[in-house]
Structure formats: structure tokens, C-alpha cells
Amino acid sequence: MSVRMIVDGFAAWLDLVAESVVAGLSRLRTGEPVQLVETDGAVFNLRGAGGADLRMPLDGAPAPALRNRDIDLLLQPRHFLYRPLELPKRAGDYLQGIVRSQIDRLTPWPPEHAMFGWTVPEDASDDRIRLSVAATSRARIEPLLHDLKTMGARSVRVFMQNPDGGAPIKVHEQAGSGALGVGHVRNALFATVAGLAVAAAVAALASDMLGSRFASELEEREQQIGVQRRILAASAQQDAPGVRELEQRKHEVTPTVLVLDALARALPDHSYATEVSIAEGKLDVLGISSDPPALIAMLEKVHGFSRASFAAPTTQVDDGAGERFHIQIDLANAAGAAQ
Numbered sequence: 556m557s558v559r560m561i562v563d564g565f566a567a568w569l570d571l572v573a574e575s576v577v578a579g580l581s582r583l584r585t586g587e588p589v590q591l592v593e594t595d596g597a598v599f600n601l602r603g604a605g606g607a608d609l610r611m612p613l614d615g616a617p618a619p620a621l622r623n624r625d626i627d628l629l630l631q632p633r634h635f636l637y638r639p640l641e642l643p644k645r646a647g648d649y650l651q652g653i654v655r656s657q658i659d660r661l662t663p664w665p666p667e668h669a670m671f672g673w674t675v676p677e678d679a680s681d682d683r684i685r686l687s688v689a690a691t692s693r694a695r696i697e698p699l700l701h702d703l704k705t706m707g708a709r710s711v712r713v714f715m716q717n718p719d720g721g722a723p724i725k726v727h728e729q730a731g732s733g734a735l736g737v738g739h740v741r742n743a744l745f746a747t748v749a750g751l752a753v754a755a756a757v758a759a760l761a762s763d764m765l766g767s768r769f770a771s772e773l774e775e776r777e778q779q780i781g782v783q784r785r786i787l788a789a790s791a792q793q794d795a796p797g798v799r800e801l802e803q804r805k806h807e808v809t810p811t812v813l814v815l816d817a818l819a820r821a822l823p824d825h826s827y828a829t830e831v832s833i834a835e836g837k838l839d840v841l842g843i844s845s846d847p848p849a850l851i852a853m854l855e856k857v858h859g860f861s862r863a864s865f866a867a868p869t870t871q872v873d874d875g876a877g878e879r880f881h882i883q884i885d886l887a888n889a890a891g892a893a894q
Contacts, residue, residue, distance in 0.1 A: 567652035573740035574728075588625040588712070591703075622707030628699065632718045635691045635726075636662050640673070641876070643827075644682045654688055660824075662690045670696055670713060672726040680874045681843065689715040689724045700729050814838055814859075814886060821857045825877070826850060838884040843872055847880040854884055861885045 590602040601620060638661045646653050654673055658666045671690035679685040696713060703711050714723035811833055818840065822828065826844035833839075838860070844850055847869045854863040867881040 567649070567655065569741050569744050570651055572744055576740045588627045589621060590627045590629060592629045593631050593716075618706045621703065623709050624707075626703055626708045626711045627714060627723075628703070628711055629714045629716050629723055630696075631716055632689075634695060635689045635715045637715075637718060638662070638688050638690070639685065640688050641679060641683055641685050642676075644678070644684050647676055647684055650676070650686075657688070658690060661688055664690070664692055668693050670727040672715070672724045674717070674721065674724060680876075681872065687719075687724075689726055691715075691726065696727065700727075817857050817859060818854075821853055821860075822850070823853065833886070836886050838886055839866065840882045840884070841880070843877045843879055845877045847878050847882075850880065850882060854882065859886065 590600075592600040592602060594600055640654070640657065640661070642653065650673065654671065655666045658664065658669050658671055662669060662671075669690050670693050671688060673689070674687045676684040676686045700711055700713070711727075711729045712725055713727040713729075714725050716723055814833060815831065818828065818831065818838070822842075825846060826842060828840050828842035830841040831839070840854075847865075851863050851865075854860050862885040863882055865881065866883040869878040869880045871878055
């Protein structure tokens, strides 16, 4: 697991907890959100304020109808990029982190410079799910959020009007006029976790200081244990010749975890494995790819892999998203697969 995956997972957890806290607090508030629906000509329909629809330009002037209200800002799709995304079904529980990690691939902006959201996932073939990601530049929307805050809004949620006629897609939520928003809660959670980490570090340092007077004795004990272990190892080599053979086999056989790691790093974005097996020095990989022939050259470039070849003919997937393949690879030694 890479450092980026750990950071993205921690950020997704903070966002999820913060959104849950804000949602719980929002249920305690009175009044329905006011909807500002963008129409042509940078004009907005104001809905939910006294039951009337009002057409108004968003110019930042104080508006009594918006003061201390929760605002749902529904923007037209022309402000957004709308991209389809297909994922394994098991990824449905981790969409926040996964979509965030895909933003710089699907859009021109890195995650920190974008506002983004996604539709409700739908089942697709081959145990996969399909959804659509809506994203826009944060710099394009922030002036609107500033205007709404100036007009007295308590909090603002930004939605894209769904071009497919479905439910609007939420891409951002921001507090205003002193309201407790996701960003505030997220910062508080981060500060709490950081404080706990500092407290743990201080406790560890104190423990280390208190135990320093026993360091000399501990070192002596470890040296004695090391001597006994060397004696036992020498005795075992003399009394059990099979131990040497087992140790030699351990270094000759490629560790499975190293093989899987090398395979995962070698497969491109358009390909994934559905079944992997290792037997008698060979690696069998079954999966789906949009370009199976290209995989042969890619896999043979992996240090520790050799003689990659198709063990069976490729077949077209039902939905046309790619072809099923079965590739067999000869494995080299464990050191080679690890590089």
C-alpha cells in the first residue's frame, strides 16, 4: 500500500465523519433549504422562499430571502466536465477515496483545485458498477459562494443539474455566516487526531526516558540471547540436514507476495486480473483487457518474469468493454520478482 493511498484513505475517512456530523446538526435546524436554480443569462430562479419563484441576478447584494438560510445552488451542466467511470463492484464502499484519486486523470484539475461528485452507482456486467463523475474548477465556483455568503447565506451546497434528467449531483458543501460546515468539522477532527498523535509521541518519549536506565542490562540480555540462538542454529544444522535444504528452497522459490506486487505494478489502467495462480514456477493470470496483445510485451519487461504467452485464445466480453485473456508466465528467482 502506497503512502498516497494511505493519505487518500485517511482524508476520505475525515470527509465521511465530517459529513455525518454536519448532516446530524442540519437535521436539528428548522426550515427547508432554499434552491437557487441557474437559468440562461446568469439569472437564478429562487425557490422555497415563501413558496414563490423569483428571478434574480446573483450580484452579492444583501437578500432578505437568503439571510440565515441553507442554500442549494443548482448550476447548469455547462460549468462541469461529466465523465463515466466503471469500477469493480467491491469498490463501492470506498468511492470517496477512489473518485478523488481519479480526478486528475478524468479532468484537467488536481483534486485540491476541483469540486466533484458522482451519481448513484448502477450495476454493470462482470461484477462491476458504473457511475458518472461531475467536476469543475474550484476557482470558477468560489466567486458564487462568496456572493452567497455576503448575501447572508448560512450554508451552501453546490449541485450540477443532471443532464440525464436524474437527481442533481452534489459537488461541494460550504458553511457561511458562522454555520458549522464540513470544512470546520474536518479541521477539528484533524486537529483532534493530530493532538492524540502528539500525546502518544510524548507518552512514548516519557516511557523511553524512564526506561533508559535499564538499557545496558537489556543490551546484555540480548547479547546472551544472540549467543544462545547461534548455538542452537549450529546444532540444528548439524543434527538436521533437511534444514539446509528447506532454507535453500526458501531462497529459490519466488514469494507469492512479491509476484503479486510485480504483477499489480505491471498491469496498465485498461487491464485487470480476475484470477491469479502460481504453481511449479509458473504464473497464470486470467483477466480482462482492452488490448491483450500489448500485455505480453509489458509483462516480459518485468524483472523476474519471462516467456509470457497466451495459454488460451482471447474472447470478447459481452458488453464490449474488452477481451478475456489467459496469460502464462515463467517466474525467475525471488530477488528478480522483487525488483
